[in-house]
Amino acid sequence: MVRAWARRARWAGTAVLAAMSLALSVTPAQAISNGSDVPSTNHKYSYTVAVLAPVIMCAGALIDTRHVVTTATCVRYLEPSDVEVYIGSNKYYADGITKEVTGLDEHPTFDPSTYDNNIAVLTLDSPLTPAEISTYAIKTIPRAAAGSSLPAAGSYSDVTAYGATDPNLTLPDLMQHAQLRHYTPAQCQTYKKNKLTDSMFCAGDPAGNRDLCPGDQGAPLVQAGKLVGISSWGFSCGLAAPNPSSPVFTRISSVNKWINNVVASTS
Known part of the structure; x- marks a missing residue:
C-alpha cells in the first residue's frame, strides 16, 4: 500500500518540531547535507528504508525480508502500531510500498543518556513477498559479523x-x-x-x-x-x-x- 502525500504532509508538518528537539542537545543524529541524488535506475541502495513515526521520520536498513534495524531513539516509547516502514523507492513519498510493524525490540541495555547500544529491530507484519521484491527491486543488506573489526581509518x-x-x-x-x-x-x-x-x-x-x-x-x-x-x-x-x-x-x-x-x- 502506498501512502504518498499523506506521509509527506505529516513529515512536513512535524519537521520543525522534530528538528528543534534534535538541535537542543547532543542529539540523536540526523540527515545528509551535500549528498547526491540516488536515481530511480540505481537499486544499489534499495535496502534503505524510511521509518515513519508520529513525530519524526527516521531511516533504517532492511536486513532480511521481515526485519529492519533503526535507532532505539527513533522509536522509543512507541507501540508497533505507531510505526510504519516505507521501502522500495528512491522517493520516500511515492512509488514504493508501506509495511506495517508488529514487533519493536529495543536493545535491552540501550542508555538514552549516552546513546550506548542505540539500536532497535522492527519486525514487519509479514515478510516481503518475492513479487514485492521483484516489482520494487528491493535488496536486503548483510551485516558486519559480531566482533569484527571496524573499517580501517581513512577508508x-x-x-x-x-x-x-x-x-x-x-x-x-x-x-x-x-x-x-x-x-x-x-x-x-x-x-x-x-x-x-x-x-x-x-x-x-x-x-x-x-x-x-x-x-x-x-x-x-x-x-x-x-x-x-x-x-x-x-x-x-x-x-x-x-x-x-x-x-x-x-x-x-x-x-x-x-x-x-x-x-x-x-x-
Whole structure:
C-alpha cells in the first residue's frame, strides 16, 4: 500500500518540531547535507528504508525480508502500531510500498543518556513477498559479523537516507547518498569529547561539507556490501567545524549477536 502525500504532509508538518528537539542537545543524529541524488535506475541502495513515526521520520536498513534495524531513539516509547516502514523507492513519498510493524525490540541495555547500544529491530507484519521484491527491486543488506573489526581509518563507507539536506529542513525529492571517511577511535573520542562507548564509532567529511541532518537517524552506513553502522547521534547538518560535526554511528558488529537473537525469535 502506498501512502504518498499523506506521509509527506505529516513529515512536513512535524519537521520543525522534530528538528528543534534534535538541535537542543547532543542529539540523536540526523540527515545528509551535500549528498547526491540516488536515481530511480540505481537499486544499489534499495535496502534503505524510511521509518515513519508520529513525530519524526527516521531511516533504517532492511536486513532480511521481515526485519529492519533503526535507532532505539527513533522509536522509543512507541507501540508497533505507531510505526510504519516505507521501502522500495528512491522517493520516500511515492512509488514504493508501506509495511506495517508488529514487533519493536529495543536493545535491552540501550542508555538514552549516552546513546550506548542505540539500536532497535522492527519486525514487519509479514515478510516481503518475492513479487514485492521483484516489482520494487528491493535488496536486503548483510551485516558486519559480531566482533569484527571496524573499517580501517581513512577508508570510506556509503551512507543513504531520505532526510533534510540543510539546516532549513529542505526536503529532497530523491534519496540522498554520500561517502564518509572513517576516523580512528582516538580521533573520534577527541572530536566528541570522550563521549563514545564501545558500541560507537564516527565517520565524516574532513572538509566539513557532507554531514547528517534531521530525518537521518538510523541511516545505514555500508562498506564492502555489509552494514557496518547506523547513524545514532551528532550535530549540525554541515554547519559545525568539520571534525566535531562528524556523525556518530552504532557499531553493528557490537550488537549483531543481539540482532540475531531478535530475528530468530520473531521470524
